[in-house]
Amino acid sequence: MSPQSNAEPQRLAKRLAAQLPCSRSDAENYIAGGWVRVDGLVVEEPMERVRDDQSVQLDPRAKLEPLASMTLIWHKPATRVLPDEPLLPDALAAKWFTQSNRFKGDRSGVRPLKAHLHKLLPVSPLGNKASGLMVFTQNPSVARKMTDDAGQLEHEWLADVAADPELEDEARRDAVLKSLGKALFFDGWAVPSARASWQSELRLRLAIKGNQPGQVAHLCERAGLQLSGLRRLRLGRISLAGLPVGEWRYLLPYERF
Known part of the structure; x- marks a missing residue:
């Protein structure tokens, strides 16, 4: 047995850098970009250990370019509970955002990478019992937009309320809309009035600027209603637009909140 065959496995980035040759940093970018195969399988972890007898190949279409910061649009199911952490754990992101539940109508053309699921920040999160549009981003400019302009971003909701015989009265239903249309202070915040209409x-259906947790439930309670279900349809200029429950897509380059 040759001495070389007894060598300890080495990091993929080190092996690729020596093989090309290129800098270790460039090798890491190629690997994280999904351009490197080990024994025919794509490997995206630069720290992966490879043996001397394993084949390491760089895709001939490989581009040496920085990984773009991604923003994901997701139709959150009402049953999905978000972790109480600032960033979505990578392991959970890998479980929630897979190729199998990626929206088939995604027109971004983006090749999904593991790096796209790293350090995802949930912006304007939904309550655990709510469903609908959620946004996760790696992009600092998107995060700033959602924070700095939070009070100006309009959220569109579908709110289901508990059955009440009084709601069969047209005057009572009109009174509900008037109540929802009044501005109020909630949890120390001045909450703008809601534009509301009965869908059934x-x-x-409500459209309200800003998104204080519990805001919609409070508006409904003030109007004498009991909220039984809540779904966000739109956030700013981004809507669900046919995105099925549980599926996700990439934010398109021209889309703006």
Whole structure:
């Protein structure tokens, strides 16, 4: 047995850097970009250990360019509980955002990479019992937009309310809309009035600027209603637009909140 075959496995980035040759930093970028195969399988972890007898190949279409910061749009199911952490754990992101539940209508053309699921920040999060549009981003400019302009971003909701015989009365239903249309202070914040309309006997559509946790439930309670379900349809200029429950897509380059 040759001495070389007894060599300890080495990091993929080190092996690729010596093989090309290129800098270790460039090798790491190639690997994280999904351009490197080990024994025919794509490996995206620069720290992966490889043996001397394993084949390491760089895709001939490989581009040496920085990884773009990604923003993901997701239709959160009402049953999905978000962790109480500033960033979505990578392991959870890998479980929630897979190729199998990526929206088939995603027109971004982005090749999904593990790096796209690293350090995802949930912006304007939903309560655990709410469903609908959620946004996760790696992009600092998107995060700043959602924070700095939070009070000016309009959220569109579908709110289901508990059955109440009084709601069969047209005057009572009109009174609910008037109540929802009044501005109020909630949890120390001045909450703008909501534009509201009845979609069915027990479903309201509301558009409100800002998103204080519990805000919609408080508005409904003030109007004498009991909220039984809540779904966000739109955040700023981004909407669900046919995105099925549980599926996700990449934010398109021209889309703005």
